[in-house]
Amino acid sequence: MIDEAPLAREAFFAGMPRAALDRLASTARQVEFPDGQRIFDEGGPADRFWILQAGMVALDLHVPGRGSVIIETFGPGAVLGWSWLHAPYRWRFGAVARAPVRALEFDGPLVRALCAIDPAMAYELSSRFSEIIVDRLQATRMRLLDLYTHPAERG
Secondary structure (H helix, E strand, C coil): CCCHHHHCHHHHHCCCHHHHHHHHHCCCCEEEEEECCCECCCCCCEEEEEEEEEEEEEEEEEECCCCEEEEEEECCCCCCHHHHHCCCECHHHHHEEEEEEEEEEEEEHHHHHHHHHHHHHHHHHCCCCCCCHHHHHHHHHHHHHHHHHHCCCCC
16 A cells, blocks of 8 residues: 555546545555566456556557557556456456566556445546547557558567
């Protein structure tokens, strides 16, 4: 568990009420991933999300006939993981550290439980994660269009 101060500094949480940040902080911890470590696999159980504070993460997707394709790479300030929010709670993508990562990690089931008792916090988080989902799906669409427009390129 951490206090709410690091959360308040993150753009993703900008404007959230302090009470909501306090609740969210109770579900968070500081984590690190070395360069090259797989953070999660597509199809695996999704039970957490991260706010990246340092490092780089590549989001990938298995494309039949092409293998693993990097969809997007992002760094500090980015939110990693939204599949914990919706059943069946399975990762829709995979992720690997591309440089040593330091992040705030949040317990997804606990955040869902807090949202069940705090509809205002649930709305805030749902709105913010909806933007991320749309952005990731658009990045996936653009990457797949690029791959199939230029068939000689691989992963």
